[in-house]
Amino acid sequence: MPDAVTDRLRFARALYDDVPLYDPKRAPVSLDLTDNTNLWGMPPVAEHTWRSMPVARVTRYPSLYAAELKEALATFAGASPDRLVTGCGSDDILDSAMRAFGEPGSVVASSEPSFAMIPIFARMNGLRYVGIAERADQQPDLDALLAANPRILYLCSPNNPTGAVLARELLERAVREAPGVVFLDEAYAEFAGVSAVDLAMRVDNLLVIRTMSKAFGLAGLRVGYGIGAPALVRDVEKSRGPYKLNAMAEQTALAALQHDMAWVREHVALAVQNRERLAQALVQRGYTPLPSHANYLCVPVSNAVAVGQAMRARGVAARPFPALPHVGDTLRISVGPWPLLEQLLTAFDDAT
Numbered sequence: 001m002p003d004a005v006t007d008r009l010r011f012a013r014a015l016y017d018d019v020p021l022y023d024p025k026r027a028p029v030s031l032d033l034t035d036n037t038n039l040w041g042m043p044p045v046a047e048h049t050w051r052s053m054p055v056a057r058v059t060r061y062p063s064l065y066a067a068e069l070k071e072a073l074a075t076f077a078g079a080s081p082d083r084l085v086t087g088c089g090s091d092d093i094l095d096s097a098m099r100a101f102g103e104p105g106s107v108v109a110s111s112e113p114s115f116a117m118i119p120i121f122a123r124m125n126g127l128r129y130v131g132i133a134e135r136a137d138q139q140p141d142l143d144a145l146l147a148a149n150p151r152i153l154y155l156c157s158p159n160n161p162t163g164a165v166l167a168r169e170l171l172e173r174a175v176r177e178a179p180g181v182v183f184l185d186e187a188y189a190e191f192a193g194v195s196a197v198d199l200a201m202r203v204d205n206l207l208v209i210r211t212m213s214k215a216f217g218l219a220g221l222r223v224g225y226g227i228g229a230p231a232l233v234r235d236v237e238k239s240r241g242p243y244k245l246n247a248m249a250e251q252t253a254l255a256a257l258q259h260d261m262a263w264v265r266e267h268v269a270l271a272v273q274n275r276e277r278l279a280q281a282l283v284q285r286g287y288t289p290l291p292s293h294a295n296y297l298c299v300p301v302s303n304a305v306a307v308g309q310a311m312r313a314r315g316v317a318a319r320p321f322p323a324l325p326h327v328g329d330t331l332r333i334s335v336g337p338w339p340l341l342e343q344l345l346t347a348f349d350d351a352t
């Protein structure tokens with residue numbers, strides 16, 4: 001009997017045999033600068049809303065498709081509610097969209113380096129992942145990406161981990177020439193002040209993916225959204241299913257959008273200011289951080305893994321990205337309040 005169960009399980013899980021479990025090795029440290037969240041905290045009215053949540057929010061089901069939140073997100077993003085789909089973080093949007101548009105074996109192509117979850121989501125959904133090294137100017141190699149004949153072409157702006165903004169003409173060409181759907185991940189768009197939502201409002205094959213985990217400080221609540229043509233987002237919504245946004249998350253996110261935009265803007269501006277100050281401090285130490293338009297800085301450092309470990313031993317975590325094309329080993333540092341970045345610099349100095 002135990003053998004039969006094992007065989008059945010092996011049959012059922014064949015798809016997952018070579019799918020790694022995402023594990024960025026986040027052992028506790030006193031200062032974690034690895035996940036690009038809002039290190040100033042959460043917006044005040046959102047916090048009050050969260051703390052005073054009525055019990056009925058927990059005992060009853062949430063709204064099916066977060067209709068109220070879609071209205072507020074549409075106003076914020078310059079879209080319309082019929083062009084929006086929400087999800088349990090933008091991870092959920094990416095995963096559901098791959099399920100919606102991919103068929104077994106179809107290609108998901110992404111520029112590399114980029115968001116580490118993309119190859120995992122592709123394989124999880126039975127799709128074939130093709131990674132293409134970016135050009136020396138940190139822009140995607142669009143010719144090579146299109147040559148892979150992708151059902152789904154994933155682009156990220158600002159890109160994680162480099163911080164580079166995607167050139168608009170490359171995006172427009174991708175939308176024109178891609179044989180399938182183009183995903184544009186704008187998880188950090190608020191920090192860049194650049195977005196392609198306007199394009200997603202006009203074409204039928206562009207899905208812009210966004211999140212409230214970064215600028216809005218709500219990573220733990222898991223609120224993400226996608227913007228695209230009504231038929232496109234409806235397919236994502238079908239593959240995502242109902243009730244994906246929990247009731248507390250929806251109400252808190254709504255409060256942030258309705259009442260906390262001044263707080264959000266102020267802290268986005270502070271992140272940008274401190275990113276530049278950190279870049280200067282690193283330049284003074286002889287390093288050349290990549291130009292970043294997000295709330296993190298990617299710094300070429302030799303032996304980044306060893307440096308990261310030595311910093312961890314001092315209670316500070318930054319994320320090493322070994323052997324990036326054209327730039328070699330790098331450390332990615334999330335930007336937050338300046339006293340935290342001073343602690344980071346002390347650990348960095350000790351470790352290098």
Ligand code: PMP
Nearest residue numbers: 089090091115160187211213224
């Ligand atoms: N896209 C990018 C580029 C990211 O860096 C992240 C988070 N690290 C996500 C998507 C997922 O964010 P979330 O699921 O919290 O919205």
